[in-house]
Amino acid sequence: MNMDRITRKLGILADAAKYDVSCASSGSKRQNKDKGLGNASNGICHSYTEDGRCVSLLKILLTNHCIFDCAYCVSRKSNDIERAAFTVQEVVDLTINFYRRNYIEGLFLSSGIFKNADFTMERLVRVAKKLRTEHNFNGYIHLKSIPGASDELMQEAGLYADRLSVNLEMPTVAGLKLLAPDKDQKDMIKPMAYLKHAIIQNKDEKKLFKKAPMFAPAGQSTQMIIGATPENDSEVLRSANYFYRNFNLKRVYYSGYVPVLADNRLPALNTSVPMVRENRLYQADWLMRFYGFRVDEIVDNTSPHLDLEIDPKLSWAIRNMQAFPIDVNKADLQLILRVPGIGLLSAQKIVSARKFGKLNWEQLSKIGVSVNRAKYFITCNSSQFERRDLTGNNIRQFILASSQSKYLKNNQSQLSLF
Template sequence: MDAERITEKLNILADAAKYDVSCASSGSKRKNENKGLGNASNGICHTYTEDGRCVSLLKILLTNHCIFDCAYCVSRKSNDIRRAAFTVQEVVDLTINFYRRNYIEGLFLSSGIFKDADFTMERLVRVAKKLRTEHKFNGYIHLKSIPGASDELMREAGLYADRLSVNLEMPTEEGLKLLAPDKDRQEMIKPMGFLKSEIIQRTEENKLFKKAPMFAPAGQSTQVIVGATAETDQQVLYTAASFYKGYNLKRVYYSGYVPVLADKRLPGLNTAVPMVRENRLYQADWLMRFYGFKVNEIVNHQQPLLDLDIDPKLSWALRNMQVFPLDVNKADLHLILRVPGIGLQSAQKMVSARKFGKLNWEHLKKMGVAVNRARYFIVCNSNDFERRDLTGSRIKQFILAESQSKYLKNSSTQLNLF
């Protein structure tokens, strides 16, 4: 392996991969200087498992050559950039070498389209197959499925990859037609349906036969780009909800549009989507998946955009003050979960603990409740902290003021450290 050429390829293809957020990653370029310990190379990113562990992944494209000319993509065929492509063996060798040096625990591999879907997907599958069968690699592998690839290749990919994902890219079919007219929405959706069926079938087989092979045990996910077209948060979240329900997705990732290219089809060419909008979408997604909220409770035709000043749970609570105050010693779990400042684990602890006695504010603090928020919406076995005489707008002002005060205090503390 020509080390200098491989390093050049790695720089190009790791940089091109950074726009795909569907492994919940953040890049790292920390260099080892002055004979220090460790070296975070280009292409190493981090993701988090369901139990909270941080996992380092080699995140690269197989190639940034592409037959498509999508307006939003830095790798589009009309863009004048340096092009590169790894061979299958080069990706395998990089993964093994990085793993042995304890830089990574797994691989996130995507790709531009060489000449057609099957040609590209076959190479992605070969990388995973070589790692699993020739090197007995048991680390995490996430493969980007190529829309239009055959069912046979998708089935083989599921036997070697932990997770598979197909990017929807645009939240709506109209947006895709505008910015990527060469792509077919149905070709993106078809492999999702195939993977759903295969995952269900293989899960049933695993229940019956202990030695049945695993199939994409970490499930499938997708990514949508937000802000490249004019869809509202309501449209984005309805799309996410429908795919969660219809295709049993593990995650939908939201990628705020980054204006890397000029194109007359794109709105606001010099305006990146505010990071806070991306964060609010993730918070709303969390509410749908774990807190029992429906899309029309978070956003609706009258309010199609998420409030950027406050999180969506607080926004819902302020619009529904008639529900409050809740008595946490009597209220059902599904209502307690709707209280700002009370998380999933805290709510479950509260419901379990109140069987043994009345809960007061000290109990709630110990259970992890953010009483500075929750006090506006609940009552317990104490009158301290309660603020039930305020309107929703006044509560919002108080909470924003408290947040600003905390931010200034923390900033001051950090400055004093220097």
């Protein structure tokens, strides 16, 4: 292996892959056997960059050559950049060498489109197949599926990869047509639909036959670019909800648009999507998936954008003050889950603990409840924070002021160290 040449390629193709955020690696249970390499378990160790993006996997493109000319993509064919491409064997060797040095826990492999979808997808599958069959590699593999790839290739990919994902690119068909007129959302939906049915079928087979081969055990995910087109948060979340319900996705990733190319269809180069908007979308996504919130409870026609100052659960609670306060010693789990400052695990602990006696503020704090937030919305076996007649706007201001005070206090503490 010519290391200078490989290092040059790695610099180009790792940099080109940094815009793809859908690289979480949890959810697979591929165990090591026969003294192989690696072990993908629930929760592979992650490292994060300063902006919070996961870099625990070897995250690269197979190539940044592409036949498409998507306005938002740094690898688009009309962009004057240095091009590179790995061979299948080079990616395999890099993965093994990086793993042996304990740099990575697995591989996240995407690609520009060489000639067509099947030509490119076949090479991605060959990388995964070589790692599994020739090197007995049991670490995590996430393949970015190519829109329009055949069912046969998707089937083979699922046998070797832990997770597969097809990027939707834009939240709406109109947005995709504007910035990527050569692409068709139908080509993205086709492999997603195939994966959904294949994963369900595999689960049924595993119930009948213990040794049936695994098929994409960590499921499938997708990614949407936010802010490159004018969709509001309501449209983004409704699109995500549609794909969760109809394609059994594990995750939808929201990638704030990073201006890298000048184009009259795109926001100005000095206009970046605030990181807080991306964070709020993830928080809203969490509420939909784990807390029982409907999209129209989080955002609606009158408030189509998420509040950037406060989180979506607090925003909902302030708009629905008639539902509070609730008595945590009597309320059901679903209602407790809607209280700001009470998370999923804390709510479950409350329901379990109150069987042995009524809970007070001190006990709630020990359970993990953020009392500074929850005190405005609940009552318990104590009058220490007896509820006052506050409006939603009063509560909002108190919480924002408390957060600002805590931020300043932390900064002062850090400065005192020097």
